[in-house]
Amino acid sequence: MPYTTNDIKRIEEKWQQYWAVNKIFAAREDAGRKKYYVLEMFPYPSGKIHMGHVRNYTIADVIARYKMMRGFNVLHPMGYDAFGQPAENAAIKRGVSPSDWTYKCIDDMRSGLSRMGFSYDWDRELATCDASYYKWNQWIFLKMFEKGLAYKKGSPVNWCPSCETTLANEEVINGACWRCKSEVVQKDLEQWYLKITQYAEPLLADLKKLDNWPERVRAMQENWIGKSFGTEIYFKVKGTDEVIKVFTTRADTIFGATYVTLAPEHPLTKKLAQGTPQEKAVAAFIEKAANTSKSLRVSGDERKEGVFTGAYAINPVNNETVPVWTADYVLMEYGTGAIMAVPTHDQRDFEFARAHNLPMRVVIQDSARPTLTPQQMTKAYEDAGVLVNSAQFDGTPNEEAKKKITEWMDASGMGKFQIHWRLRDWLISRQRYWGTPIPIIYCPTCGAVPVPEKDLPVALPKDAPITGEGGSPLAKVKAFVEVKCPQCGKDARRETDTMATFFDSSWYFLRYCDAHNDKVIFDQKAAAYWMPVDQYIGGIEHAILHLLYSRFFTKFLKDLGLVSCEEPFTRLLTQGMVLKEGEVMSKSRGNVVDPDEVLARFGADTLRLFILFAAPPEDQLEWNASGLEGNWRFLNRIWNAVEGRYKSDVRRQTSDVQPDAEDKKLELERNSAIKKVTDGMEGGFKFNTAISAVMVLMNAVDKYETGQAADVGHQADKQLFLNRALETVVLLLAPFAPHFAEELWEMMGERPVDVGRETSDVKRPASKPGHKASVAFEPWPAFDEAALKTDSVRIAVQVNGKVRGQFEVPRDADEAVLRAIVLADEAVQRHVAGKEIRKFIVVPNKLVSLVV
């Protein structure tokens, strides 16, 4: 009987129920067992699960199940990143409450996840929108407030006009809102920030420790944090007491600074122009820059606009008087908002100087061809060289000069070494409803007062009017806003903004260690046991946002003494997207494949197998319906072989048996399959090749004949080898196709032979004798090195680098033997005939190479 659609449904339900009822994946701390924490980035509950989820969680599940079979105490939890704007949008569109909508979606997702057979510890399930969770968001916020890491300031912020809320720098993608793609504008607002910049140094330095993270994620974070070493130089403004501080990484070019440029927003820009003939022009320019969107200002590289401020500054190194300009290409948010312009050695300054007829001076020459002159130059010379026109520094190589000049300036008060960071503090205030209320109370007398810990959580009121416009919905809930000051008892008002939802996801991995603790954020011992996450799996889209914030929170909580690890995620795997016809599956493109439809026809195991087999986990995966059928056929072949050929009444041990050549061949295939799958799992989760190794073994099983042996006794022996091979197939496949493996394992009955089990000092949960117990905790099969060594090997023969033949030779044959065999061959002779053999190279058991 084949493995039919009906069987699939019955089998999958049966085992899903078995796993759930027996809670076999519930994790317990056990100091005597080695732990392994597998985590996938938890989903935003937007409705049913999609193929992207299926891929992400299947990868994680295979790892979790594999590690269980290897004897690890595995923690594999699941939860929901449940706060966020889509719930509010649904509320506006459908007239349901964000809470009802979210919990409905969570139910849908949970049942979708269950149908895939994922090995979660459901006892630890959490949703960030539960007060029992966000209470601890507020608690962390208060701790940060206490340490001065959460603070409020008025400053220009990124504002999404469509979402009507502020955004963090990390949420602005190419000048647009990451969520709705509307153009982001700048707005001056009082907002709450987290001082992530205080952790810039360790966040950067510890990236080096994350050598099991993809290189590109580390590179992206490094660029984002953006440490640059440079010099701050002071230019006095002529005739005033004002000083312009500029930041440069090219102190070596200071003698070539022929003017100074301020950002339009720089406070001195307007001030310096006052009373000069340029006053009106400067005011107009500032006005124009303020009204130009940042993305437009930054877009065109050709157009560099600016005006003279009317003021002059003194270059401290040579007391030269240089004009002060303002230009749109200087950004207020980087460095000091002011630069020294060196047109000969900076391309932007060069373009600007040419456009506005500003003076230039060459101060670095290519040591090989010192021929640069300002008149001839068509672009800035930004390469290395030696200094000229630079007083006592003439002739110094420019890299060396950076340090020497800065030291010299520092000694005489002209400037100093300075480090600048690209990273900004994290703006977390959101003018939205469906998030964690910020636990602050504003008192007219006491100012911003933290909500006392005993009053947590500050509960999100259920009845806020959600319209999507007109500011924070919480501000309209009188009962929420009006409160007494915890310090003086007078009338006060609550903060009505909520936290950015990335706050919620920055520490959820810690809460899983002790998910239902209502006394403390989590038990420190539990966290010390489980943390750090050994393997984290998720999308590359979180390379900066979520992963950087989580690292920041972990470091902060470590400083509080709550966790013992520096970094939350030891290994990171970023899975590729699921494509169809070359495009990302998405509802808007209308090219989605619904996992439910695939489940109904082929079942979870085939779907899992297809997703893992079709591409390496990090690569993009092209959906392919006939590939899916191929994997279904593969499972069928195994099913038919076990049902038709496996005999559980054969009970002899393999050591009693004398194998013939065919038996040895099967054993070789069996052992090399174990080796290949194991190596693939240990060496970076190469699921596609691991599955192909099982396919190769299955091909060998199909070719293996048990009925041909002359005597009946040997037929029974052959059955033994067949049984052994089939059991190995089922065990190797168990992490990939768990329901299928459980069913076959049960069908196999009492365990008749030894598959060659892994021996290890790691304790395992007791498993019942025979095959009745779940295959999930069966020891992973071990391979036998000796069986991999055949008596003879096939080697190739090359003549002058070209393959001219293949030979079956004894293992480890020496050169003399090989020479005799190889040179006797007619095909080799044809290419060697009459020529002198200059070299005879032997690569043991692989090939010989002749040079004639």
Add this chain to the structure above:
RNA sequence: GCUGGAGUGGCGGAAUGGCAUACGCGUCGGUCUCAAAAACCGAUGUCCUCGCGGACUUGUGGGUUCAACUCCCACCUCCAGCACCA
């Protein structure tokens, strides 16, 4: 521009410097069938050749080596992230 990654059959993809194209899909041929589907068996990089066999082939061009998809140099293309960052 900077940073990271990738270019291998008709397709997805495989190869610690050692027989390129494993495994799967597709295609072609066959078995079974009245027929089809399913299943099973076989073939399948390109070119020349009836065949034996030979030549060529991992983005391009060089180099190192007995031997290069793999190492080195230069370049091209594509993907991703960042970007008037001083």
